[in-house]
Amino acid sequence: xxxxxxxxxxxxxxxxxxxxxFAPQNTAPRGDTLVVIFLRGAADVLNMVVPHGEESYYxxxxxxxxxxxxxxxxxxxxxxxxxxxxxxxxxxxxSLVDAWQEKQLAVIHACGAPDESRSHFKAMxxxxxxxxxxxxxxxxxxxxxxxxxxxxxxSPLRAVGMGTRPQRSLSGSVxxxxxxxxxxxxxxxxxxxxxxxxxxxxxxxxNDVMGQETLSIMDTLQELDPTGYQSPLNYPDSEFGLALKxxxxxIKAEVGLEVSAIDVGGWDTHFAQGSVTGLMxxxxxxxxxxxxxxxxxxxGQMKNxxxxxxxxxxxxxxxxxxxGTDHGHGSMMxxxxxxxxGGKVHGEWPGLGEGQLMGPGDLAVTTDYRDVLSEILMKRLxxxxxxxxxxxxxxxxxxxxx
Amino acid sequence: MLSRRDFLKLFTVITASAxxxxxxxxxxxxxxxxxxxxxxxxxxxxxLALNRLTFGPRVEERARFAEIGLQAYIEEQLAFDSIDDxxxxxxxxxFNTLDMAANELEAISNQLFENYDREKVPNELxxxxxxRQLYSKRQLYELMxxxxxxxxxxxxxxxSCFYLKTVDDREVIRRNAMGSFRDLVWASAHSPxxxxxxxxxxxxxxxxxxxxxxxxxxLHTLGVYGGYTQQDVMELARCLTGWNVxxxxxxxxxxxxxxxxxxxxxNVLGLTIQPSGQKEAEQVIERLVEHPSTARFITxxxxxxFIADDPPPxxxxxxxxxxxxxxxxxxxxxxxxxxxxxxxxxxxYKRPANFVLSALxxxxxxxxGAAVHEHLLRMGQAYFNWPTPDGYPDHNEAWQGNLxxxxxxxxxxxxxxxxxxxxxxRDLLDASSTGVLHDDVDALASLLLGAPLERITRDELIDxxxxxxxxxxxxLQIITASLIASPAFQWR
Numbered sequence: 001x002x003x004x005x006x007x008x009x010x011x012x013x014x015x016x017x018x019x020x021x022f023a024p025q026n027t028a029p030r031g032d033t034l035v036v037i038f039l040r041g042a043a044d045v046l047n048m049v050v051p052h053g054e055e056s057y058y059x060x061x062x063x064x065x066x067x068x069x070x071x072x073x074x075x076x077x078x079x080x081x082x083x084x085x086x087x088x089x090x091x092x093x094x095s096l097v098d099a100w101q102e103k104q105l106a107v108i109h110a111c112g113a114p115d116e117s118r119s120h121f122k123a124m125x126x127x128x129x130x131x132x133x134x135x136x137x138x139x140x141x142x143x144x145x146x147x148x149x150x151x152x153x154x155s156p157l158r159a160v161g162m163g164t165r166p167q168r169s170l171s172g173s174v175x176x177x178x179x180x181x182x183x184x185x186x187x188x189x190x191x192x193x194x195x196x197x198x199x200x201x202x203x204x205x206x207n208d209v210m211g212q213e214t215l216s217i218m219d220t221l222q223e224l225d226p227t228g229y230q231s232p233l234n235y236p237d238s239e240f241g242l243a244l245k246x247x248x249x250x251i252k253a254e255v256g257l258e259v260s261a262i263d264v265g266g267w268d269t270h271f272a273q274g275s276v277t278g279l280m281x282x283x284x285x286x287x288x289x290x291x292x293x294x295x296x297x298x299x300g301q302m303k304n305x306x307x308x309x310x311x312x313x314x315x316x317x318x319x320x321x322x323x324g325t326d327h328g329h330g331s332m333m334x335x336x337x338x339x340x341x342g343g344k345v346h347g348e349w350p351g352l353g354e355g356q357l358m359g360p361g362d363l364a365v366t367t368d369y370r371d372v373l374s375e376i377l378m379k380r381l382x383x384x385x386x387x388x389x390x391x392x393x394x395x396x397x398x399x400x401x402x
Numbered sequence: 403m404l405s406r407r408d409f410l411k412l413f414t415v416i417t418a419s420a421x422x423x424x425x426x427x428x429x430x431x432x433x434x435x436x437x438x439x440x441x442x443x444x445x446x447x448x449x450l451a452l453n454r455l456t457f458g459p460r461v462e463e464r465a466r467f468a469e470i471g472l473q474a475y476i477e478e479q480l481a482f483d484s485i486d487d488x489x490x491x492x493x494x495x496x497f498n499t500l501d502m503a504a505n506e507l508e509a510i511s512n513q514l515f516e517n518y519d520r521e522k523v524p525n526e527l528x529x530x531x532x533x534r535q536l537y538s539k540r541q542l543y544e545l546m547x548x549x550x551x552x553x554x555x556x557x558x559x560x561x562s563c564f565y566l567k568t569v570d571d572r573e574v575i576r577r578n579a580m581g582s583f584r585d586l587v588w589a590s591a592h593s594p595x596x597x598x599x600x601x602x603x604x605x606x607x608x609x610x611x612x613x614x615x616x617x618x619x620x621l622h623t624l625g626v627y628g629g630y631t632q633q634d635v636m637e638l639a640r641c642l643t644g645w646n647v648x649x650x651x652x653x654x655x656x657x658x659x660x661x662x663x664x665x666x667x668x669n670v671l672g673l674t675i676q677p678s679g680q681k682e683a684e685q686v687i688e689r690l691v692e693h694p695s696t697a698r699f700i701t702x703x704x705x706x707x708f709i710a711d712d713p714p715p716x717x718x719x720x721x722x723x724x725x726x727x728x729x730x731x732x733x734x735x736x737x738x739x740x741x742x743x744x745x746x747x748x749x750x751y752k753r754p755a756n757f758v759l760s761a762l763x764x765x766x767x768x769x770x771g772a773a774v775h776e777h778l779l780r781m782g783q784a785y786f787n788w789p790t791p792d793g794y795p796d797h798n799e800a801w802q803g804n805l806x807x808x809x810x811x812x813x814x815x816x817x818x819x820x821x822x823x824x825x826x827x828r829d830l831l832d833a834s835s836t837g838v839l840h841d842d843v844d845a846l847a848s849l850l851l852g853a854p855l856e857r858i859t860r861d862e863l864i865d866x867x868x869x870x871x872x873x874x875x876x877x878l879q880i881i882t883a884s885l886i887a888s889p890a891f892q893w894r
Contacts (some may be wrong), residue, residue, distance in 0.1 A: 076613075118632060121792050166802075171799050178801050178804040180804075187809060192869070196867045200883070201868055203859070203866045204888035205889060208889045214805045270611055320611050321606050321609020322605075326613070
């Protein structure tokens with residue numbers, strides 16, 4: 001009889017799947033838990049941390065400008081909350097005043113990336129990869145941080161991307177899972193069915209890192225009780241609030257969380273962004289209230305925490321004709337934590353006057369975002385490998401960390 | 403060539419019976435060591451090709467492919483309007499908003515109306531999209547509709563886009579999905595949904611809004627490295643002042659508002675534009691669609707969608723040349739990308755829609771699409787819900803790392819727990835089932851993964867779920883769900 005060859009799938013795992021194969025060159029105890037918040041769409045930072053001491057700000061923004069702290073013609077709750085006599089928070093961000101006064105919150109103004117494309121997608125990609133141009137490494141800066149530092153922590157929750165997709169910044173040789181909801185992270189079914197499903201998945205994923213990690217995350221999260229979770233200040237009822245609350249839960253549960261990446265969308269405000277109230281103030285309030293709730297919730301642990309906010313670029317200094325702002329350049333970062341040189345606006349202020357703006361009328365960049373991140377990585381996360389995390393970049397310490 | 407070691411191991415075509423076509427497949431068990439497979443076996447390359455040409459091959463598509471071969475199959479799919487799609491269209495007949503004009507849609511979406519439901523129009527579009535992807539025999543056409551819906555992404559949560567997207571889907575995307583790229587851009591630029599989504603209704607003389615002008619060059623035509631400057635963005639924005647949407651009679655239609663238009667001379671991409679109202683931007687559009695950067699950008703994206711995350715440069719170069727020679731004829735470009743490209747294909751991680759649709763199609767499941775869409779939302783790909791104008795990502799890494807909702811879908815689907823959705827494994831297998839669990843698992847693995855599992859893995863899988871007293875039917879369900887949840891099924 002003719003011999004018949006049947007070839008079968010040797011395993012359920014295609015061989016091109018990424019394997020865990022890296023050797024971090026640095027070994028150090030783990031440092032702070034880092035929370036990276038990305039404001040997607042280029043946040044209009046000039047209306048978040050308002051340079052109320054700048055005459056030009058009010059000239060460029062006759063409709064969108066936020067009234068000065070001492071503008072007696074306006075209600076107090078509609079005026080800028082003064083921080084240092086020159087800058088101030090938008091009034092909807094008042095919940096952050098506590099962290100500011102405790103000196104656990106700092107602002108670095110006029111910071112950003114050298115890219116001048118004013119394209120969200122190019123700017124975000126370069127920033128998340130931590131590179132100057134598209135020829136740099138394809139992995140993300142957080143991914144390279146995880147890959148270059150051996151903290152002895154092999155938790156599948158070492159880094160988490162809150163939401164439905166892990167952020168580009170997390171990509172790299174260490175697999176990172178997305179986590180939208182702790183409460184929904186289970187397979188359901190009765191215990192027997194669950195045992196069968198788990199066994200079957202464990203078999204088909206026996207050679208797959210991501211699958212094994214997902215299973216062990218499932219086991220870990222099963223122990224948590226998200227519905228009974230209490231915090232001293234309520235988190236906003238939003239995706240952002242949920243992401244921060246879950247971050248706090250994971251930290252308190254001591255499951256090995258080192259990095260939590262959170263996205264907040266909707267900042268591309270070309271049209272009717274609102275001045276004191278409206279579209280953008282709603283976003284700012286969500287951001288500020290979320291950070292404030294997290295600060296209150298984690299109050300006892302702030303010395304082991306660093307939170308940083310960033311956005312791909314800033315917006316045009318002048319308002320456009322549709323009560324919005326077009327794509328600009330210089331942005332702003334906030335850093336919150338127990339070791340932050342807080343209660344202070346850092347960075348050299350380039351001004352908004354004639355000859356001080358760049359390109360079509362945009363805030364200049366005086367601090368590279370990589371300076372801020374490098375300082376955090378070195379001083380708070382015990383990772384000296386900034387030359388690998390930000391290749392071909394020589395960071396200068398902005399002294400935002402004590 | 404797709405390396406066999408890289409991909410699903412070659413499922414050797416078994417004797418001449420492989421050529422057996424379609425309908426009632428009758429396979430004899432040969433020599434006692436072959437799985438009985440009630441569907442046409444395909445080798446790894448063919449299985450991959452068919453996965454790229456469909457939202458996941460149905461049994462009858464496997465048979466058709468095996469019968470006529472890759473080239474003829476592609477030609478048949480390219481000639482989409484010759485494919486009878488009556489039964490799919492029948493599924494859509496309950497959705498009465500799909501064919502409505504903008505003002506009718508506005509009327510039923512009007513907040514003053516008694517039974518106002520803001521979600522009705524977008525939800526019908528979402529359901530219809532799922533049903534078309536599931537039931538249409540014009541699979542390549544539906545894949546192109548999906549591609550252009552990403553390329554000309556519109557977020558339905560923005561202003562009146564929640565009902566205007568239905569018009570855009572019909573008049574811009576579906577009308578031109580396999581036509582000419584020039585017509586597609588032209589239609590998109592005149593599409594009220596797009597103009598509102600990218601704020602062009604706020605683009606007025608003396609204070610232009612750059613949003614649409616920028617994305618028209620960056621995302622729709624030239625690409626970010628296509629050679630335009632910030633100055634070009636600002637000048638094109640001036641050309642586009644007055645491109646607007648009617649707010650009263652024939653509300654929701656395109657209108658050029660002369661009084662909002664900047665009447666000065668403009669210069670875009672080195673082209674001096676004399677004042678000519680609406681024609682100014684149209685002149686720029688003509689220039690953009692024939693620009694070599696556009697040809698390169700569009701063909702790179704197409705090759706990324708159909709062939710590989712990093713498509714071979716020589717494939718893109720050839721497709722771009724065809725693009726330029728044919729003035730952006732989409733079919734001609736696709737022919738090059740598919741015929742030249744498929745043999746070079748690299749693994750693509752299924753995006754959520756691909757994952758969900760392939761499970762439904764391969765298992766011959768029925769659905770009304772509503773609850774299925776809830777699953778897409780949890781996986782991160784709710785339809786018409788991507789806020790930024792770049793469309794849902796199309797590279798593998800963006801989608802890896804969110805397995806849990808895929809596993810949840812797999813188990814709920816198999817247990818028939820998804821509302822309005824059902825399938826029947828028994829019906830699927832019945833024609834050939836020997837009643838032996840091992841054989842059924844082999845058959846389902848070759849249906850879903852392209853080849854049976856290696857015996858040792860298969861037996862391990864069966865052992866892991868057959869606890870004492872578990873009915874084989876239940877074991878088969880769990881195993882099938884875990885095949886859908888498995889790593890191999892996440893790739894196409």
